[in-house]
Amino acid sequence: MTGERRGGLGLWSGVGIVVANMIGAGVLTTPGYMAMDLAPSHILLAWLVGGVAALAGARAYAAVAHAIPRSGGEYRYLSTLWHPMLGYLAGWTSLLVGFSQPVALDAQLVGFYAGTLGLDVNWRVVTVAVIVLVTLLHAVNLRASRHGQNLLVVIKFTLVVGFVVVGLVAGASAWPTWRPPAAEHGIPVAPFFQSLVFIAFCYSGWNAAIYASEEFANARRDVPRAMLIGCSVVIVLYLLVNWVFVANLTPAHYGAWIGDDPDRITLGHVVMKDLVGGTGAKIMSGFMIVALLSAASAMTMIGPRVYAAMARDGYLPRVFAGQDGRPPVWSVLLQGAIAVSVAMTTSFIKAVATVGTVLTLMAALTALGVFKLQLDPRQTEKPGPSALVAATIFVGLSGWMLYFAFTSPMLNSVTLPVAGKVSAPLVWLAFILLITVSYAMWIAVRKAMTTTSS
Numbered sequence: 366m367t368g369e370r371r372g373g374l375g376l377w378s379g380v381g382i383v384v385a386n387m388i389g390a391g392v393l394t395t396p397g398y399m400a401m402d403l404a405p406s407h408i409l410l411a412w413l414v415g416g417v418a419a420l421a422g423a424r425a426y427a428a429v430a431h432a433i434p435r436s437g438g439e440y441r442y443l444s445t446l447w448h449p450m451l452g453y454l455a456g457w458t459s460l461l462v463g464f465s466q467p468v469a470l471d472a473q474l475v476g477f478y479a480g481t482l483g484l485d486v487n488w489r490v491v492t493v494a495v496i497v498l499v500t501l502l503h504a505v506n507l508r509a510s511r512h513g514q515n516l517l518v519v520i521k522f523t524l525v526v527g528f529v530v531v532g533l534v535a536g537a538s539a540w541p542t543w544r545p546p547a548a549e550h551g552i553p554v555a556p557f558f559q560s561l562v563f564i565a566f567c568y569s570g571w572n573a574a575i576y577a578s579e580e581f582a583n584a585r586r587d588v589p590r591a592m593l594i595g596c597s598v599v600i601v602l603y604l605l606v607n608w609v610f611v612a613n614l615t616p617a618h619y620g621a622w623i624g625d626d627p628d629r630i631t632l633g634h635v636v637m638k639d640l641v642g643g644t645g646a647k648i649m650s651g652f653m654i655v656a657l658l659s660a661a662s663a664m665t666m667i668g669p670r671v672y673a674a675m676a677r678d679g680y681l682p683r684v685f686a687g688q689d690g691r692p693p694v695w696s697v698l699l700q701g702a703i704a705v706s707v708a709m710t711t712s713f714i715k716a717v718a719t720v721g722t723v724l725t726l727m728a729a730l731t732a733l734g735v736f737k738l739q740l741d742p743r744q745t746e747k748p749g750p751s752a753l754v755a756a757t758i759f760v761g762l763s764g765w766m767l768y769f770a771f772t773s774p775m776l777n778s779v780t781l782p783v784a785g786k787v788s789a790p791l792v793w794l795a796f797i798l799l800i801t802v803s804y805a806m807w808i809a810v811r812k813a814m815t816t817t818s819s
Contacts, residue, residue, distance in 0.1 A: 374581045379574040379591025381518040385663035386570025387599045393631035400619040402556035404548040405541045405611035415564035416600035418762040423596045424755035425732040427589030428748035434584035437674030438576040446734035464668030469708035471661040481650040499665040500701030517659035524652040532609030558769040571596040576667040669696030729763035732756045
C-alpha cells in the first residue's frame with residue numbers, strides 16, 4: 366500500500382498504547398468536583414455516557430482507520446476526508462494542545478506526588494526531569510521505546526486493578542444514600558454536561574493507536590481492534606473506580622478534599638488511607654507516579670508521529686520526518702521542548718477543560734468523515750451501519766459537550782483587554798488557526814519563490 370511502512374506493533378501493543386494514553390490522574394480527581402452538584406447515580410451515569418461517547422468515537426474511527434491505514438491521526442484523516450488545510454490545523458492542534466499539554470500536566474503531577482512520598486525536591490525539577498526522561502526514551506531507539514512503554518503499561522494496569530480490588534473487598538458495598546443539595550430534585554442538567562467536558566479529557570486517548578498506524582504489522586485489522594478493546598477495558602475500570610469513590614466517600618470527604626488539599630492528593634489517596642491506612646496512601650502515590658509516567662511516555666511515543674507525517678508531506682521542515690526504522694528524533698525533541706515550556710507556565714486545572722474541548726472538536730470532525738466515506742462513490746468498502754450509528758452518537762454527544770464548554774464561564778475563561786471574558790478553548794483555537802494560516806502562507810511563498818527561481 367502506498368505510503369504505508371509496516372512495523373512491528375501488534376494488537377496487544379496497540380491496546381497497551383490506548384490504555385496507557387487513557388488512564389491518568391483525571392479519573393482520580395474529577396469525581397470529587399462532580400460530587401459538589403451530582404448524586405452518586407448521576408456521577409456513574411456521567412462516566413457511562415462519557416464511556417459510550419468514547420466507544421462510539423472508537424467505532425467511528427475504526428471505519429476511518431480501515432479506509433486510511435496511515436499514521437498521522439486527525440492530521441491525516443481530516444486532510445484526506447475534507448481538506449488539507451483542516452488537517453493541517455489538526456496537526457498544529459496535536460502539537461500545541463493534544464500531546465504537549467497532557468505530557469506537561471502529567472509531568473507536573475509526578476512532581477506533586479513525589480512530595481507526598483516525603484521527597485524534598487522542588488516539583489519543577491521533577492517535572493522537567495520526567496519530560497526529559499520520556500523524551501530520551503522515545504528519541505533514541507524504537508525497540509527501547511516499545512519495551513519501556515509496554516513495561517509501564519503492565520505496571521500501571523496491575524496497580525489500578527489492585528486499587529479496584531482493595532476498594533471492592535475492603536470497602537462498602539451498599540448503595541450510597543448521600544446527595545448534594547443541587548441534586549435533591551433530580552439531575553442538574555448544566556453541571557452534568559459540564560462534567561462531561563472533564564470526563565472527555567479523562568477518556569481522551571481512545572484513538573491513540575491511529576497516530577502510529579504505519580508501525581503496525583497489520584494496520585487495517587489491528588488498529589481498529591486496539592481502539593475498541595482498549596476503550597472497553599478502560600470504561601469498565603473507570604466505572605469500577607468511580608463506584609469505589611461514591612460507595613466509600615461522603616460529601617464531607619469531598620468538601621475537605623477540595624477545600625484543603627495542600628499535598629495535591631487524589632480521592633484514591635483518601636480511600637486508601639481510610640481502608641488501609643497511611644501505608645495505603647503512600648502506595649497510592651507510587652501508583653500515581655507510575656500511571657503518570659506511563660501516560661506521559663505514551664503521549665511522547667505517538668505524538669511525534671503526527672509531526673513526522675506532516676514533515677513527510679512538506680508541511681513542516683524535512684528534518685522532523687525522521688528515518689525509516691528509527692524514531693522521528695527531532696519531532697520527539699520538539700514536543701519535549703514545548704511540553705517543558707507549557708509545564709512551567711500552565712496549571713493543571715486551567716488546561717484540562719481546554720485540552721478536552723479542543724480534542725473533542727477535532728474528534729467530532731473526524732467522526733463526520735464516516736458519512737463522507739459512505740457518500741463517496743470512489744469508496745469501494747463502505748462503513749457498516751454500526752459505524753454510521755456510532756458516528757451519529759459521538760457527534761451528537763460531542764455537540765452538547767462543546768456547547769457547554771464554549772458557553773459556560775465555570776469551565777474555563779480568560780479575560781482579554783477588548784473582548785472581556787472569552788472561552789479559553791476558543792482563544793486556543795484562534796491562536797492555532799493564526800499559526801496554521803501564517804505557516805501555510807509561508808510555505809506558499811517559499812514554493813512560489815522556488816518555482817520562480819527555477
